[in-house]
Amino acid sequence: MPDRSFLNWPFFEDRHREHAARLDEWCAANLPVDHSDVDAACKSLVARLGDAGFLKATAIDPDDPQPLDVRTLCITRETLARHDGLADFAFAMQGLGTGAISLFGSDEQKEWLKKTRAGKALSAFALSEPRSGSDVANMEMTAARDGDHFVLNGEKTWISNGGIADLYCVFARTGEAPGAKGISAFLVPADAPGLSVAERLEVIAPHPLARLFFDGVRIPASALIGKAGDGFKIAMSVLDVFRSTVGAAALGFARRALDETTARAGSRQLFGAPLFDLQMVQGHIADMALGVDASSLLVYRAAWTKDSGAPRVTREAAMAKLHATDTAQEIVDQAVQIHGGDGVKKGHIVESLYREIRALRIYEGASDVQKIVIARQTMGA
């Protein structure tokens, strides 16, 4: 039984504990799913998570708008990741792809949220480009005003859900000013003429991922999310909410790695005694448990701070993501070591955790970017 004692920390309310228990039960009955066709698996996961009501946490309810509850987002990602990385991915993208609409969208744009919260439409966040990943302000894609329309030209890459999403939140240069102040956000339906998948991308832990091509994609001016020129701040505000949830997913992987390791250490015999009797193994387990609790504190501190009304949690979210993802990588690596050959055997849970964790130190702001953010926040810059 995984350690659930963290749910008694003062960051949480009874509704969070009830949610965690209900979701854990659902996961035990429904996960993991077959990953052989990731597109089909993600569509089905979104539909099933939607049916079960779990996607309601990913976006605001247009009929009863309340702020996003970051603690619920984090508990959900942690729990899903502990059971199945692809389920966590499917859930997370419903939130990241619609985050700008939840936070800044018009009433008309928010109508989409009824579908994404019910699992009837998939969403994606299209920020990165071939020549601008970490350096968002350097993006090249353009959105030129043409009467009552904008015309989008350029490329986006590393787009999760690319190819299967129904709507994309796209960031493009509208030119109000150079750099960060000349970017805007748009809601682009997947069937907009001129939008195509240029390439599907294969990665070590497969999930739907693509490079997208925008060739004169014409969208109404009403597709603008928030104000023209505010796109950079919109992107950063969305990341402020969702970065701590990446830390939560890493925590889920780490917790699973620790659980698998304690089970292994207790049952595997070595030199005539359980593996756990070796002090070096005890040292690994102690480090892993410490890493899990420290990450948990940072993740739920960030989530609680945001839920308590802080307008920005840039520093807290960056710390949570940086520490939880880097530490989870070390924890999973130790789990592999303790599992020996089984740890690298294709199809073993620990082998899949090893592949699943790596991208989290890169996407939604690489570890190196989080250090820049933390340093600047610490200096008050």
Ligand code: COS
């Ligand atoms: N919330 C609101 N506004 C923010 C913000 C936030 N979290 N972070 C920055 N801003 C504002 C700044 O206050 C600044 O506005 P003012 O000039 O009015 O003060 C403006 O945005 C530009 O900020 P900054 O000068 O810090 O921008 P930089 O170009 O130096 O970018 C980093 C900073 C590197 C931190 C940013 O580009 C980043 O986070 N990169 C990683 C992006 C990422 O996560 N990519 C993955 C894509 S999703 S898989």
